Amino acid sequence: MLVLTRKTDESITIGNQVTISVLEIKGNQVKLGIKAPKDIPINRTELFEKIMSENIKASQAPDDLDLCLEFMDEEEGK
Amino acid sequence: MMIIKTTRFGEIEIDENRAIHFSEGLIGFPEDKDYVVMEHKPGSPFMWLQSLTSPGLAFVIMNPFQVYPDYLKEIPSEEADMMKPGKDENVMIFVIVTIPGGKSEQSTVNLMGPVVIAPDEKVGRQVILANSGYNHRYPLSMNKNK
Numbered sequence: 001m002l003v004l005t006r007k008t009d010e011s012i013t014i015g016n017q018v019t020i021s022v023l024e025i026k027g028n029q030v031k032l033g034i035k036a037p038k039d040i041p042i043n044r045t046e047l048f049e050k051i052m053s054e055n056i057k058a059s060q061a062p063d064d065l066d067l068c069l070e071f072m073d074e075e076e077g078k
Numbered sequence: 079m080m081i082i083k084t085t086r087f088g089e090i091e092i093d094e095n096r097a098i099h100f101s102e103g104l105i106g107f108p109e110d111k112d113y114v115v116m117e118h119k120p121g122s123p124f125m126w127l128q129s130l131t132s133p134g135l136a137f138v139i140m141n142p143f144q145v146y147p148d149y150l151k152e153i154p155s156e157e158a159d160m161m162k163p164g165k166d167e168n169v170m171i172f173v174i175v176t177i178p179g180g181k182s183e184q185s186t187v188n189l190m191g192p193v194v195i196a197p198d199e200k201v202g203r204q205v206i207l208a209n210s211g212y213n214h215r216y217p218l219s220m221n222k223n224k
Contacts, residue, residue: 038159039101041203041205043206043208044208047208048105048206050214051105051190051191051206053106054176054215055104055137055188055204056106057178058138058176058188059135060179061136061137062177062179
């Protein structure tokens with residue numbers, strides 16, 4: 001991992017289109033400003049990891065899925 | 079038409095026009111960028127999002143409004159913007175269903191990370207709705223009490 005030291009109001013640029021600025025440092029909190037094209041998703045890492053682990057779980061749909069789905073189809077129909 | 083290999087459905091023939099490109103892949107699956115949406119069976123609320131490149135990779139998906147009719151009614155405008163994967167105004171919204179092995183009654187849907195598809199441009203993305211308060215494990219069976 002590349003490590004850079006920055007002060008308040010300084011920034012780094014990643015590629016041609018992404019700039020991350022340090023807006024404020026208060027105690028152990030850093031406020032960042034991120035400028036990036038709209039199509040680049042920006043997320044807090046812990047949320048990204050939450051969705052990732054849920055996707056991994058969801059990708060392991062059981063083999064007897066048809067039975068499961070029948071069960072749920074009935075639920076749906078109520 | 080093209081033939082794709084799948085572990086669940088064997089070899090299936092699909093129209094190339096049905097392939098949806100996810101430029102970022104799904105979250106946690108960055109290598110798989112092309113999928114097709116398939117019906118599970120006629121009348122079922124469930125569908126499959128099958129990878130065109132990994133035969134074993136498929137997600138059960140469904141229309142979130144069948145589980146949560148007010149879904150997306152009140153979301154911040156920047157999140158509403160993310161729900162448009164292309165220039166297309168027309169979007170299809172799905173949520174991924176998690177079915178724990180042997181415990182299908184504990185199935186959940188991921189309302190926090192919906193999959194949005196622009197069917198005309200044939201592009202899609204998975205969005206994280208960080209500020210709307212949606213659960214990534216919303217129980218599917220709650221529906222039966224409504």
